[in-house]
Amino acid sequence: MPIVSIEDVIKIYEGKVTHRALDRLSFDVEEGEFLAVMGPSGSGKTTLLNLISGIDMPTSGKVLIKGTDPSALRPDDLARFRRRELGFVFQDFNLLRMLTVEENIVLPLTLDRLPVAEMDARVKAITARLGLEGILHKRPDEISGGQEQRVAIARALVHRPSIVLADEPTGNLDSNAAREVLDLLGTINRENRTTFIMVTHDPIAASYCDRVLFIKDGAYYNEIHKDDRRRTFFQRILNMLSLLGGNVDDLSSVRLP
């Protein structure tokens, strides 16, 4: 059974002007997959992540996460379901500036009222894994962007979610920090079999994934699967983006590092 199923989903925003942000979109994500979602600006990528995370509901069609329809859950159950099953990584890190690195990472566990010894053990394990031991008592303003994103990833993983949703996780990083973060996500994906769904505009970031799904005007456009070599996969992603058109950055300047 797929871990995420998007079944004929339509999302219409009602307002002064109604807007169909997703248009009969269907696809599955398999457990342990690392999926990138790409598409021009306004094609519905964030809307899709909001539906998967249960922040918003489809107008019609179904979103199933491990067979559960989040929109059918009561608010308390939905909150618990999101905390247990999902982790989130954002472009701007979303760390709490007043808290230390360690406090930011432990935060999701305090919401689940785990015993202190269990929380300590989990924070130790994840910070060792992500190489954050040396900065646990620093605050976000005292560390680099790449370190901030690693802290955000530790926070997303500390409660061992089955799915991590990442919205432009490398959008605010320089190319070296971006590569480190992508390598880290890839390692976690392989070793823990955590499923990743990553929205990105960046073909280099997408080339780290197993599959890239392209959407246009809220509808499925195409998808490509990784082959043996990242360089040729990257080139195929670029080709698809140029076919897709829309507001895609000047691709002629993009080169695989």
Ligand SMILES: Nc1ncnc2c1ncn2[C@@H]1O[C@H](COP(=O)(O)OP(=O)(O)OP(=O)(O)O)[C@@H](O)[C@H]1O
């Ligand atoms: N709350 C809302 N009310 C009305 N329209 C909305 C709302 N949120 C998004 N939209 C519209 O729905 C469409 C899809 O938006 P969405 O943010 O999902 O696109 P996106 O692919 O994530 O874009 P970007 O790459 O620029 O972040 C856009 O045309 C947007 O203007």
